Amino acid sequence: MPDQMSGGVPAGGAPGEHGQKPSDPRRWKALGVCLIAGFVTWLDISIVNVALPAIRIALHASPSDLQWVVSGYAFAFGLVLIPAGRFGDAHGRHNVFVFGSVLFTLASAVAGAASGPGWLIVARVVQGAAAGVMAPQITGLIEQLFWGAERGRAFGLLGAVISFSTAIGPLLGGLLIQFTGQEAGWRHVLHVSIPISIITVILAYRYVPRQQVRKRKRESIDPVGVLILAAGILLLLLPLVEGHEWQAQSKWLLLLASAVVLAGFVRWERWYGQRSSPMVDMSLFRRGSYVLGVLLAALYFGGFTAIFYLVTQYLQEGLHYSALRAGLLSATFALGSAFSAALSGRLVVRFGRPLLAFGLVLVTVGLGATEPAMRLATGQSGAWMIAAALFLAGLGNGLIVSPNQTFTLSAVPFAEAGVAGGVLQTGQRIGASVGLAAVGSAHGIHAKAFQHALLINMMFVLAALVVAVVDVFVERRANR
Known part of the structure; x- marks a missing residue:
């Protein structure tokens, strides 16, 4: 699925516009590190699906537990994308990228060692958040290090890697379960990203340049907006995911509550946008x-x-x-x-x-x-x-x-x-x-x-x- 992480950034731009010269000799090695990170975060989306039946048996997980394992990752990924991108812009992408990689590694270790569905769900949510921290740093680094035709090539390579990781995920997961057995195979599926992530951290320290952050007014990451949006989406997800276990019809009132909270999110973003940088710029929707x-x-x-x-x-x-x-x-x-x-x-x-x-x-x-x-x-x-x-x-x-x-x-x-x-x-x-x-x-x-x-x-x-x-x-x- 090419370009899903690229943010659609045009391939143009002037040299040195992000504080780095296009001729930086580290740029292709830094891109290699970014591609490895993009590969592993998208691999963990597609590879886990084939392991779900084995997880259900091993951890006595309910259907809603399995739902949270997959949707929790996507939910956390989406929530932190914009705040993490702004934080990286303000404080330098190198440290934020490394932090995201370390967090992803630790969450992968906890997920594969989980003794129950609750721990697995929490680990997967943290994994998704870590992927959301890394994703905007990857695109930001490409913008920082490349321009013109080279930037287009860099984003093209990122899209190709994402497509490859999505395609290879089910195959790799199936192979691991086939040859290591149902009981241990699902743990290997969740642990497969650990060595790749460790390599990413080591290479990032060496090849990802530290950005000289200009002194400027820092952009807010709009924490209140993030929390309101999280609450609104959770209220929407709960009756859908827990619908089978939660028999009471009152659960559907949460959909109404979700609509109210999301309407409040829109109001907050409009109000906050008049004073600082909101999570979502509502003027875009004109x-x-x-x-x-x-x-x-x-x-x-x-x-x-x-x-x-x-x-x-x-x-x-x-x-x-x-x-x-x-x-x-x-x-x-x-x-x-x-x-x-x-x-x-x-x-x-x-x-x-x-x-x-x-x-x-x-x-x-x-x-x-x-x-x-x-x-x-x-x-x-x-x-x-x-x-x-x-x-x-x-x-x-x-x-x-x-x-x-x-x-x-x-x-x-x-x-x-x-x-x-x-x-x-x-x-x-x-x-x-x-x-x-x-x-x-x-x-x-x-x-x-x-x-x-x-x-x-x-x-x-x-x-x-x-x-x-x-x-x-x-x-x-x-x-x-």
């Missing part, structure tokens, strides 16, 4: 195309992020596939995405916004074909049918994520691209956590539960398709 792009991203990430969770769960627990076989089939989605994403840069110039709608149609058709493929799955031919359906959905995915980011950020001035990119990424991560929770509300491993969950998945994608079509018409009307 631009219709930007609003539609962020909404599309949030809805789409709510749908497609849950695909790996949904498919690997049902393949293993519904169809009794091995973890390795489930990982191989799940990887076809990522491979299809990587293939079409490589072409999307050229296609986006030729076809414009209709490309997003076409990609969303492909994802919808692919997901729609997945259910009958699963139902008719018998022997080797059934596995090929599932792989073909997921590959088609992956092809559509590659035509959506990066092009939408390009179109969305082109709607804002260059000077606001960094803030706009941070808001877009936050919307993606929060959308992912809500989508995972919504899909998990259809608890169970039987065919009916899978159909229900897949339908919820497709509703998110179809909602994103409606937004994409509206965006096409708005653009054409504006150009008349």
